[in-house]
Amino acid sequence: MDYGKFVAQRAKNIEISTIRYFFSMVKEVEGAISLCIGEPDFVTPSHINLAAVKSLEDGHTFYTANAGHYVLRKEIADYLNRRYGLQYNPESEIIVTVGASQAIDVVIRTLIEPGDEVLIPQPSFVAYGPCTILAGGKPVYVPTYLEDNFVLRADVLEKYITPRSKLLILPYPNNPTGAVMTKDELKSVAEVVKKYDLIVAADEIYSELTYGVEFTAFAGIEGMWKRTVTINGFSKSYAMTGWRLGYIAAPEGLAREMLKVHQYNVACAATISQYAGIEAMKNGDDDIAAMREKYDERRRFLVKSLREMGLECFEPKGAFYAFPSIKQTGLSSEEFAKRLLWEGKVAVVPGSAFGKNGEGFVRLSYATSMENLEEAVKRMKEFYKGTLKCRGRHP
Known part of the structure; x- marks a missing residue:
């Protein structure tokens, strides 16, 4: 056949x-x-595993809200504020996802229409281009270079922008290079984002893993909170890859639409994983x-x-x-x-x-x-x- x-x-x-x-x-x-x-x-640290086991023993084997257990969303909001000075309403601006991978898919599918262009620094994680294609969009790869320490240069980015450009993926700290962008470098990119009226998906899954440099959340750059969808998760920082737990943090006007895509896609993240996530956020530093x-x-x-x-x-x-x-x-x-x-x-x-x-x-x-x-x-x-x-x- x-x-x-x-x-x-x-x-x-x-x-x-x-x-x-x-x-x-x-x-x-x-x-x-x-x-x-x-x-x-x-x-995965034992206290996180034990919290998950206890959730089963306590009978927490049912669906949570589509956006995730409220306690976990509250812990995520508190974490983002405590670590990076970002303020999100856990009731309407946090969505718990099945890993950061599902978050990437949800963000792109919510924002991209056929023919829209997604700007993707290269080299970078393999999923951004295929997710863009599956959403009907066009990946536009923006090169980064060894001589620039593999950071996204604002002047190079600007050369790849067209009237169809809508979304910029900002994947730093970067996979595969390990590059980290400084606050000043991010500010330069922010100027381009404002100039061309772009939305940014900041994939910050490695935000806790930097060495000798300070991580700066893109949503914390002046004027960028309202233009940024932050993607993060538990896999890398808490050694929780198999739990498949991530999250989206975004302004309510965007999060509300993303929640619709998320709920028809997976309903909610696994309840046992969410209880593990609560413990990780509370006691995992x-x-x-x-x-x-x-x-x-x-x-x-x-x-x-x-x-x-x-x-x-x-x-x-x-x-x-x-x-x-x-x-x-x-x-x-x-x-x-x-x-x-x-x-x-x-x-x-x-x-x-x-x-x-x-x-x-x-x-x-x-x-x-x-x-x-x-x-x-x-x-x-x-x-x-x-x-x-x-x-x-x-x-």
């Missing part, structure tokens, strides 16, 4: 994530070390600090090691990724990643998975044990030496 004739063209126009492709390939290589997936290697310290230790080790073996590597200031250049090997990022996996038994993600501007780089996640990182670095060093010798060069 020809199922192709039944499938919408929008679905045909998107591809399976390259990240998942390489993650799946790891299983085929015995003894391989995976630095592919951006998932904390820490188990120390957990974040402890994990961030470990990530920072790994970050410094990995960047130093990559540079010592001869790879140019921008110093990531956020998230838990390193994004070294592999251009001098003469290999494409995908060929490098495949050969490193099969010959060196280390799995990384080719930079091309994150867009054209990611070509020539690979992404390594340091959300794994120091033991794994140390062994992975040894294997990479041998592989890298071999690739240079094949080209008649010396490391």
Whole structure:
């Protein structure tokens, strides 16, 4: 049977994530070390798990409100105010979602009509473009560069704006580069946003994971609260990937419309996850600090090691990724990643998975044990030496 004739063209126009492709390939290589997936290697803190168990024992197995349990929304609003000085009404301006991924989809589908353009810095997380296409919109990729520390430059952004531009995705701290934008850099972007009357979706899922720099919420930039939809979640900062819990914070006029899309999509996030989220928001600050310290230790080790073996590597200031250049090997990022996996038994993600501007780089996640990182670095060093010798060069 020809199922192709039944499938919408929008679905045909998107591809399976390259990240998942390489993650799946790891299983085929015995003894391989995976630095592919951006998932904390820490188990969810026990007090969060116990709160979830207690919710079951207390009989909290029913739907919550579509927007989420009010107590959780109140805790999220308090957290955003406490950490970033942002004020949201938990009754009408917070929506609890099934992870930040669903939040991204809800935001784009609510705002984008066929033909609208979505401005997406590149390289960046793989979901923004496909979600735009599925909403009938057009992704417009705005390049960022190593020489600019992979931040979005306001003057470059302006060159890509057209009369069809409606939404800017602002994904900082950034996946895959680890780049963080300063307050002054965000202010420059804010001027462009005002000039061209744009809405911003600030994906700030890594906001708690910065190293030696202060995170600035885009909604906190003067004049931007009313133009910003903040997307965040529990996966990265609290090591709660499997709980699938995120949230949207937006002005009431936008949140009200997004709630409609959300309620017909999933009704509500899992109740057990929401009770876990309440505990995380109330008592999880120390957990974040402890994990961030470990990530920072790994970050410094990995960047130093990559540079010592001869790879140019921008110093990531956020998230838990390193994004070294592999251009001098003469290999494409995908060929490098495949050969490193099969010959060196280390799995990384080719930079091309994150867009054209990611070509020539690979992404390594340091959300794994120091033991794994140390062994992975040894294997990479041998592989890298071999690739240079094949080209008649010396490391």
